[in-house]
Every structure is written in C-alpha cells, then in structure tokens.
Amino acid sequence: MLYTVGPVHVEPDTLQSMTKPMITHRSKEYKELHGNIVEKIRKVLNTDMDVFLVGGSATIMLEAGIRNGAASKTLGITNGSFGNRSIELGELNGKTVEKVQVPWGEAMKPEHIAGKVGKDTEMVHWVSNESSTGVFSDSVALAKEVRAQNPDALIQVDAVTSAFAMDIKVKDMDADSIVFGTQKALALPPGLAIMLCSERLLEKAKTVSNRGFYTDLLKIKKQSDVNYALTTPPVSLMYGLDYQLDRILKEGVSNRYDRHQQMADLVRNWADEKLAGVFPEQGYRSNSIGVLNRGDLDFDAFHSKLKSKGYEISNGYGDVKEKTFRIGHMGDTTPAGIKQLLSAMDEIMEE
Numbered sequence: 363m364l365y366t367v368g369p370v371h372v373e374p375d376t377l378q379s380m381t382k383p384m385i386t387h388r389s390k391e392y393k394e395l396h397g398n399i400v401e402k403i404r405k406v407l408n409t410d411m412d413v414f415l416v417g418g419s420a421t422i423m424l425e426a427g428i429r430n431g432a433a434s435k436t437l438g439i440t441n442g443s444f445g446n447r448s449i450e451l452g453e454l455n456g457k458t459v460e461k462v463q464v465p466w467g468e469a470m471k472p473e474h475i476a477g478k479v480g481k482d483t484e485m486v487h488w489v490s491n492e493s494s495t496g497v498f499s500d501s502v503a504l505a506k507e508v509r510a511q512n513p514d515a516l517i518q519v520d521a522v523t524s525a526f527a528m529d530i531k532v533k534d535m536d537a538d539s540i541v542f543g544t545q546k547a548l549a550l551p552p553g554l555a556i557m558l559c560s561e562r563l564l565e566k567a568k569t570v571s572n573r574g575f576y577t578d579l580l581k582i583k584k585q586s587d588v589n590y591a592l593t594t595p596p597v598s599l600m601y602g603l604d605y606q607l608d609r610i611l612k613e614g615v616s617n618r619y620d621r622h623q624q625m626a627d628l629v630r631n632w633a634d635e636k637l638a639g640v641f642p643e644q645g646y647r648s649n650s651i652g653v654l655n656r657g658d659l660d661f662d663a664f665h666s667k668l669k670s671k672g673y674e675i676s677n678g679y680g681d682v683k684e685k686t687f688r689i690g691h692m693g694d695t696t697p698a699g700i701k702q703l704l705s706a707m708d709e710i711m712e713e
C-alpha cells in the first residue's frame with residue numbers, strides 16, 4: 363500500500379473505471395465526458411473559473427501560466443523545492459523573476475512580501491502546500507496582500523498537493539491560475555494536468571507573445587469552450603477522473619477535508635510521541651503530507667523493513683532530504699489505514 367506523496371494509492375474500482383473501450387477525442391461521447399468533468403470540478407471546488415484539462419503532468423500548466431501571464435517580470439515566493447521550481451520555470455521561459463525566499467519549514471505570510479509587489483510585477487506565484495516541507499501557507503491572505511499592493515498583478519498558485527485534500531478556498535483566493543494534477547489527492551494515476559483559469563489571465567495572454575502551442579491558453583480556451591482538449595487527451599484517465607469526482611461528491615467535500623485532517627493528526631501525534639516531531643511550523647501544517655523529523659532514525663533501513671511489511675512511504679526532499687521523511691495521507695487513504703501503517707512502524711521501532 364502506498365503512503366507516498368504522489369503518485370498515491372489508487373483504489374481497484376477506480377483502476378477498473380479506466381478500462382472502458384476507447385473513444386476518439388472528437389466524438390460526441392468525448393464532449394460529454396469532458397463537459398461532465400469540468401462541471402464536477404467546478405462543483406467540488408466551488409468555482410465558475412475556466413477548467414482546462416491538458417495531457418501531461420501538473421508542471422505543464424504551471425509553465426503555461428507563467429508563459430501566458432507575464433511578458434517580462436514576475437515575483438516568485440518560495441519556501442521549498444517546488445517554490446524554487448516555479449521560479450526556475452519563469453526564468454527558463456525568459457522572465458525576470460524577483461524572489462522572496464522564506465526559510466524552509468516556515469509558511470509564506472503577507473509580511474514576507476510587504477513592499478515587494480511592484481507596479482511592473484505582472485504575476486506573483488507560489489506553492490499552496492510545499493511538498494518538500496509539509497507547509498500549507500494561507501494563499502487567501504497572500505493573494506489579498508498582492509492585490510493590495512498591485513491590483514493588476516496576476517496570481518498563480520500551485521495547488522498540486524492541496525487541491526481536493528484541504529479547502530483552498532478558490533473563491534476567496536480569487537487567483538488567476540490554480541494548478542494541480544491527477545496523481546495526488548484525486549487518487550488517480552499521473553498524466554493529466556488541470557488548471558483553473560481566470561478571465562484576467564486570458565485577457566493578459568492576448569498581449570503576451572511566445573505562448574507556445576501546447577501551452578497557449580488562448581488555444582486551449584477555444585477548444586475547452588466546446589468541451590474539447592487542444593491535443594489528444596488521456597481519455598482512459600479521464601474516465602477515472604469522472605469516476606473519482608463522483609466518489610468525492612458522494613463522500614461530501616467537507617467530509618473529505620475532515621478525513622484528511624484526521625489522518626494528519628494521527629501522523630503528527632505519532633511523530634511527537636515516537637520520534638522527533640514534525641518539520642513544519644505549527645499552525646501551517648499540511649493535511650495531505652506529513653514531513654517528520656528523522657531524529658536518529660536510520661530511514662533507509664527503516665523503510666526497507668516497512669516495505670517488507672507491504673507499506674511504502676517517501677524519502678525527504680530537497681534541502682531537508684537527510685533530516686526528514688514524508689508520509690502521504692491524501693486521496694482515498696483512511697484514518698484506519700493510517701493506524702495500520704503507524705502500528706507497522708511501531709513494530710519496526712520496537713525491533
């Protein structure tokens with residue numbers, strides 16, 4: 363059983379839902395599938411933003427957001443590996459990216475960007491739930507601060523490991539691009555990137571050149587408006603996504619968030635009791651990823667024993683790779699499953 367940070371465990375019935383006969387992506391049946399997915403995502407996340415479905419991993423839409431949303435200058439706020447990556451995405455696409463570096467393990471807060479959003483800042487980007495540190499920052503507060511300094515600056519939020527696990531308050535955030543993929547809290551295989559896109563971002567894109575083809579939001583929007591993908595989409599995965607969205611609606615979104623909270627609490631309490639606690643700052647801890655301090659635990663030996671008991675968790679990542687390890691508790695995993703994992707971990711600690 364996978365308790366990794368993504369790809370995560372996929373339930374057998376979800377895998378089964380993806381084995382329907384293939385359809386072509388310019389058929390009536392496809393349009394219906396695409397349209398249903400868009401509507402269900404809007405319902406679950408309580409938004410009326412455009413929903414773009416693009417084959418690829420989430421990074422493709424993070425790249426698209428920056429390529430379309432800024433001609434030359436962005437501000438990247440980072441508190442870990444994936445925040446650093448979004449800065450790299452901007453730079454490799456020819457933008458000048460000003461940086462705000464927040465210490466790893468701490469949340470990004472409005473005071474960190476005081477006076478940093480200039481009149482010429484076209485987009486501000488950050489990660490909602492930093493997967494390398496397990497920090498969940500308050501994106502609503504950050505977005506408010508950005509707009510107070512420059513109401514015209516666009517906002518892109520990487521919600522890869524928070525969407526569908528924690529309430530990211532899409533309406534209150536009022537961001538221009540919110541990006542995630544299938545292999546995290548949607549509990550599906552990897553392969554589809556999803557962007558919630560604002561009208562402001564589409565208007566801006568009209569003024570920006572070098573948007574590429576695959577990443578051109580205006581091309582994507584034109585097809586999306588008639589429930590088509592721009593290029594050949596991963597249809598089987600979309601069957602799975604439609605199935606998973608029904609599962610989420612049936613569970614109830616707030617029940618789903620509560621379940622993630624319960625799983626996170628179990629892991630945090632275990633870490634406090636049995637090990638050296640968790641890495642992220644109190645009050646800003648992720649409910650989808652537990653990042654635990656290793657203390658003097660030999661993680662590799664521990665993990666190979668855990669694997670022989672049938673469980674897989676994740677190594678530390680980036681600058682804190684050697685100091686931490688990570689437990690993914692998102693998607694369709696349950697508090698009961700987490701208890702089993704933790705008792706298997708107890709047994710190894712006792713040995």
Ligand SMILES: Cc1ncc(COP(=O)(O)O)c(C=O)c1O
Pocket residue numbers: 368419420421422444489491492493520522523543
């Ligand atoms: C916070 C965050 N952002 C971006 C990514 C990259 O996503 P993908 O591999 O789907 O492109 C990941 C992957 O783990 C992530 O955790």
